[in-house]
Amino acid sequence: MTAAIIDPAAKDPAAEDAAAELRRAGNAPLFADLPGDIEVSFEFFPPKTEKMAETLWQSVQTLAPLKPRFVSVTYGAGGSTRERTHQTVARIVAETGIPAAAHLTCVEASKADIAEIADAYWQAGVRHIVALRGDPPKKDGQFQPFQRTADGYGDAAELVAGLAAQHPFDLSVGAYPEVHPEAADAAADIDHLKRKFDAGASRAITQFFFEPDTFFRFRDRAAAAGIAGELVPGILPVANFQAAVRMSAPCNVAIPAWMARLFEGLDDHPDAAQLVAATVAAEMVRRLYAGGVRHFHFYTLNRAELAFAICHLLGKRS
Numbered sequence: 001m002t003a004a005i006i007d008p009a010a011k012d013p014a015a016e017d018a019a020a021e022l023r024r025a026g027n028a029p030l031f032a033d034l035p036g037d038i039e040v041s042f043e044f045f046p047p048k049t050e051k052m053a054e055t056l057w058q059s060v061q062t063l064a065p066l067k068p069r070f071v072s073v074t075y076g077a078g079g080s081t082r083e084r085t086h087q088t089v090a091r092i093v094a095e096t097g098i099p100a101a102a103h104l105t106c107v108e109a110s111k112a113d114i115a116e117i118a119d120a121y122w123q124a125g126v127r128h129i130v131a132l133r134g135d136p137p138k139k140d141g142q143f144q145p146f147q148r149t150a151d152g153y154g155d156a157a158e159l160v161a162g163l164a165a166q167h168p169f170d171l172s173v174g175a176y177p178e179v180h181p182e183a184a185d186a187a188a189d190i191d192h193l194k195r196k197f198d199a200g201a202s203r204a205i206t207q208f209f210f211e212p213d214t215f216f217r218f219r220d221r222a223a224a225a226g227i228a229g230e231l232v233p234g235i236l237p238v239a240n241f242q243a244a245v246r247m248s249a250p251c252n253v254a255i256p257a258w259m260a261r262l263f264e265g266l267d268d269h270p271d272a273a274q275l276v277a278a279t280v281a282a283e284m285v286r287r288l289y290a291g292g293v294r295h296f297h298f299y300t301l302n303r304a305e306l307a308f309a310i311c312h313l314l315g316k317r318s
Contacts, residue, residue, distance in 0.1 A: 018292075036315060036316075037294055038289065038294060038295075038296065038311075038314055038315070038316050039068075039069045039294055039295040039296070040066060040068050040069065040295070040296050040297075040298065040307075040311055040316055041068050041069045041070045041071060041072065041101075041232070041295070041296075041297045041298070042063055042068055042071045042072075042297070042298050042300050042307060043071070043072045043073075043074065043234075043297065043298065043299050043300060044056055044059065044060070044071060044072070044073050044074070044088070044300060044302050045073070045074045045301075045302060046073055046074065046084035046085045046087070046088045047084065047088070047302070048084075052302070055302055055303075056088070056302045057091075058304070059300060059302055059303060059304035060092060060096060060098070060304075061096075062304035062305070062308055063300075063304050063307060063308060064096055064098055065318030066308070066311050066316055066317070066318060067318075068098060068099075069099070069295065070098070070099040070100065070101050070128055071092060071098055071099075071100055071101070072100070072101040072102070072103060072128075072130050072172075072205075072297075073085050073088045073089045073092070073100065073101070073102055073103060074103045075102070075103035075104060075105050075132070075134065082117070085102060085103065086102070086117075086120060086121070086124070089101075089102040089121070089124070089126055090124040090125075090126070093124060093125045093126060094124075094125070099127070099128060100126060100128065101126075101128035101129060101130050101170075101172060102121050102126050102128070102129055102130070103129075103130045103132060104117060104118070104121075104129050104130065104131055104132070104159070104163070105132045105133060105134025105135075105159075106133060106134060106149070106152055106153035106154075106155075106156070106158070106159045107133070107134040107135065107136050107146065107149075108136070108149055108152075109149055109152055110149055110150065110151045110152050111151055111152060111153060111162060112151070113152075114152075114153065114159070114162060114163070115162075115166060118163055118166050118167060118169070119166070119167075122167045122169075127168075127169060127170055128169065128170040128171075128172065129163055129169045129170075129171055129172070130171075130172045130173070130174075130205065131156055131159045131160045131163055131171050131172070131173055131196075131201070132156055132159075132173065132174050133146060133155050133156045133159070134146075146182075155192070156173055156174070156196055157192065157195040157196045157198075157199045158199070160173060160196050160199040160200050160201050161199040161200060163200075164199065164200035170202050171200055171201045171202055172201065172202060172203050172204070172205055172232075173193075173196040173197075173201040173203075173204050173205070174204065174205060174206070174207065175193050175204035175205065175206045175207070175218070175222075175231065176189060176206065176207045176251075176252065177206050177207065177209050177214045177215050177217070177218035177233075178207070178209060178214060178218075178252050178253055178254060179252060180192075180252065181250065181251065181252045186221065190221050190222060190225045190227070191225070193222065193225075193227060194222075194225055194226065194227050197227055197228075197229040201229060202229065202230065203229055203230035203231070203232055204229065204230070204231050204232065205232045205234055205297050206218070206231065206232065206233050206234045206297075207234055207251050207253060208234045208235065208236035208247075208248075208251075208253060208299060209233070209234075209253060209254075210238075210253070210254070210255065210256055210259060210284070211254075211256055211284070212284055212287040212288050212291060214254075215231075215233050215288060215291075215293070216291055218231075219231055230295070232295045232296070232297050233288055233293060233296060233297065234297045234298075234299060235281055235284070235285060235296050235297065235298050235299065235310075236281075236298075236299045237277045237278065237280075237281040237298070237299075237306040237307065237310060238259070238263070238277045238280065238281070239270070239273055239274050239277045239303075239306055240270075240273065241259070241260070241263035241266070241267070241273070242267065259280070262276060262280065263276065274305070274306060277306060278306055278309040278310050278313065279313075281306070281310050282309075282310045282313040282314055285310065285314055286314065289314075298310070
């Protein structure tokens, strides 16, 4: 057997590209002149009032020129926003031409219920579903333990399989870089994520996080487990630090000490907090980009300006 001869002069194109990106990130202004290969998507929640509906629609119109890969609309705990979610998604599809994804959960719904909802989405022209187990409704201010509904799906992996069998939907699922609060451990959480991909998911959109290394460690764990599907980081611009703290606790999201220091004293200065939030989020996205990420999913909270400013900083413009 002849030994393989390794040419010491041979170059790894991927390594060269990474080195070039690192040089460019170090030599150019941090937010300027990205190559233009960033893809973005945006998440909204269904409005509760006419005024909120107007704000949401203004946000959709503001972000539409950025040509998002898709926009998604959430689904309330226990399916509490079922009709409003459907109406919002259907309007986006009908009036904007932006690909819209509807969140769908299996909480308090039978398989027949889910099939009916999925058929309605398909008839409305919706081809993308974000399939989640979902949170049960709150009782005494606390989410209750999940319980399978009679003749319902037991988790998101089962839901994905059911939806995939019904229509050729593009299916996204959720992922937790810092481990789902109900998971036994990180390994069990990754195993469950793999089940969702094996059932037919195209991508996983992560819970928000606040440091790039959190995502990179998660991505490494997923790759080691054999997950080859797309992992999309969820980005939450923090315009209100105390609100972010409240949102983070039940999701098992760590708040870095530096973030508390950075937003200290800004509670009574919302405009200044927005400027800081845009800069912090843009810096994290820029670092994720340097690590090979190209698609970013923004949790907008139905406010467009922060996400729009971050995209502008990063060169994603109309």
